[in-house]
Amino acid sequence: MAVSGGIAAYKAAELVRLLCKQNVDVRVVMTEAAMQFVTPLTFQALSGYPVHSELLNADAENAMGHISLARWADMLLIAPATANCIAKCSHGLADDLLSTLYLAASCPVYMAPAMNQAMWSKPVTQENIQKLQAHGVKFIGPAAGEQACGETGFGRMSEPAEIVAQLLSAAAQPLAGIKVLVSAGPTREPLDPVRYITNRSSGKMGYAIARAAAKAGAQVTLVSGPVALAAPENVAVIAVETAAQMYDAVLQRASDHAIYIGAAAVADYSPAIVQPEKIKKQAQQTSLILQKTEDILAAVANLDRHPFTVGFAAETHDLENYARSKLVQKKLDMIAANWVGQAQGGFDSDQNALQVFWPEGQNTLAMTDKIQLAEQLIRLITEKFHEKNTA
Numbered sequence: 001m002a003v004s005g006g007i008a009a010y011k012a013a014e015l016v017r018l019l020c021k022q023n024v025d026v027r028v029v030m031t032e033a034a035m036q037f038v039t040p041l042t043f044q045a046l047s048g049y050p051v052h053s054e055l056l057n058a059d060a061e062n063a064m065g066h067i068s069l070a071r072w073a074d075m076l077l078i079a080p081a082t083a084n085c086i087a088k089c090s091h092g093l094a095d096d097l098l099s100t101l102y103l104a105a106s107c108p109v110y111m112a113p114a115m116n117q118a119m120w121s122k123p124v125t126q127e128n129i130q131k132l133q134a135h136g137v138k139f140i141g142p143a144a145g146e147q148a149c150g151e152t153g154f155g156r157m158s159e160p161a162e163i164v165a166q167l168l169s170a171a172a173q174p175l176a177g178i179k180v181l182v183s184a185g186p187t188r189e190p191l192d193p194v195r196y197i198t199n200r201s202s203g204k205m206g207y208a209i210a211r212a213a214a215k216a217g218a219q220v221t222l223v224s225g226p227v228a229l230a231a232p233e234n235v236a237v238i239a240v241e242t243a244a245q246m247y248d249a250v251l252q253r254a255s256d257h258a259i260y261i262g263a264a265a266v267a268d269y270s271p272a273i274v275q276p277e278k279i280k281k282q283a284q285q286t287s288l289i290l291q292k293t294e295d296i297l298a299a300v301a302n303l304d305r306h307p308f309t310v311g312f313a314a315e316t317h318d319l320e321n322y323a324r325s326k327l328v329q330k331k332l333d334m335i336a337a338n339w340v341g342q343a344q345g346g347f348d349s350d351q352n353a354l355q356v357f358w359p360e361g362q363n364t365l366a367m368t369d370k371i372q373l374a375e376q377l378i379r380l381i382t383e384k385f386h387e388k389n390t391a
């Protein structure tokens, strides 16, 4: 948490106390001006850690404190955020520890503004706020009411309990306000009016992912092949049947979504000719001409305005090599690889395990039920998505 110099700095002490009561690990950064209002000792006593205030301190254990603090934090709250602090952050100035920490932070940033009502309504302050909002900063407050200067209006820092409630709910819903598109289930490729080619996907993995994304606060659209599953709560389901229909449904929506997760088992080939009438049983042997379907995942990743794109790889052998080459060839942000055709996991089973790869790393999510696994995968996707968007 970072405290800039305004009279509301005294409320920041209560904020630290309430956060620590919720078992939040808090480190406090103060500007020179903030230290005129409250002593660092107050924050040290409340947080249990020394307060950071100097940008360059050759005597400190870590002279690059702003970088290590930025790497350490899961969330940065600036409270109170004065007009000066907001202006500096919106212009990318980095002349003290607070503003430098803001620039170095890749985690979600929250600001609780506090200033005189006239300063708050000044167009330049509002422009600075809009700029920061466009860069993903979330504002909590300010509230309206009587101010320390004797005036009345907007500019009072929100009450500490209100700020804590909003931070905790944001932490529980890290995808709040983010649009996520998921594809799930098999596709059916018709041969004639009664027969089709399909695969063993039940949709359980993709439905669990859609559910986990909605639970994380995302606005989720699920493009689903034919499955026997109920729609997850708070998820809009678009039902499709063929690979071509899934392609259209996904591509129509992908640019409008921040994240796409392709968990569907899309048919790689479909019959070149669909017979209008039932094919009669005559010859001893027969053959089918199949043609390649469009690769939905690759098409999404190659859009000009493409979402953070996560693919799946279903493999019976050489899982890591195939997954890595799909990651590179399809230009994905991440790929989740699973074994199929084995005793446990993969198609239809309630359980699964995933090896997840992204350009700079990998992670193994051990065998567990698909509901839990999907929540772990969504946490990983959220982390990498936020990293990419604040880079």
Ligand code: PMT
Pocket: 185, 186, 200, 201, 202, 203, 204, 205, 206, 243, 262, 263, 264, 265, 266, 267, 268, 293, 294, 295, 296, 297, 298, 310, 311, 312, 313, 314, 315, 326, 338, 340, 346, 347, 348, 349
């Ligand atoms: O549905 P369940 O029974 O729960 O099983 C889950 C699952 C095994 C189906 C799921 O975890 C999974 O692995 N889904 C992807 C299956 C697949 O088609 O894998 P693939 O390696 O053949 O394809 C690679 C990626 O390309 C996938 O993200 C796939 O959605 C995508 N693809 C493939 C072909 C195509 N024409 N368009 C695509 O977008």
